[in-house]
Amino acid sequence: MNNRIIGIVLIIIGAVLATWGYNIYDSASAQLSRALNGDTPIEALAAMAGGVIAVLVGMSKLK
Template sequence: MNNKIIGIVLIIAGVVSAMWGYNIYDSASSQVTRALSGDTPIEAWVGMAGGIIAILIGITRLK
């Protein structure tokens, strides 16, 4: 039962983190930066990748 609660919390936190990372990636300032220099903010990558990892770990906890 405890693993299922942890899994659900990880999935929810992962979805929120991935959405936060995508919002940073899609922001106006990030688009201008990508157009001028080609760099993507590290916060966007950390949010999206961390969110996906948390979702995957959460799914394995639910099994």
Template sequence: MNKKIIGIVLIIIGVALVAWGYNVYDSASSQVSRVLSGETPIEAWAGMVGGAICIVIGIFRVK
């Protein structure tokens, strides 16, 4: 039962991280930075990738 609770918590945290990462990616300052330098902020990548990893681990824990 504890594995399922941890899995659900990981899924919720993963979704929140993906949403935060996308918000950082889509922010006005990030868009200006991408236009000028062509690089995406590391916070956006960390949030989206970290969130995806949490979601995948959470799904395997729930099973």
């Protein structure tokens, strides 16, 4: 039962983190930075990757 709760919490946190990372990636300042320099904000990539990893770990805890 305890692993199940941890899994659900990880899935929720991972989804929020991935969404937040996408919002950073899609922001106006990030788009301008990508247009001028070709740089992607590292915060966006880290948040999206961390969110996906948290969701996957959470899904494995549910089994």
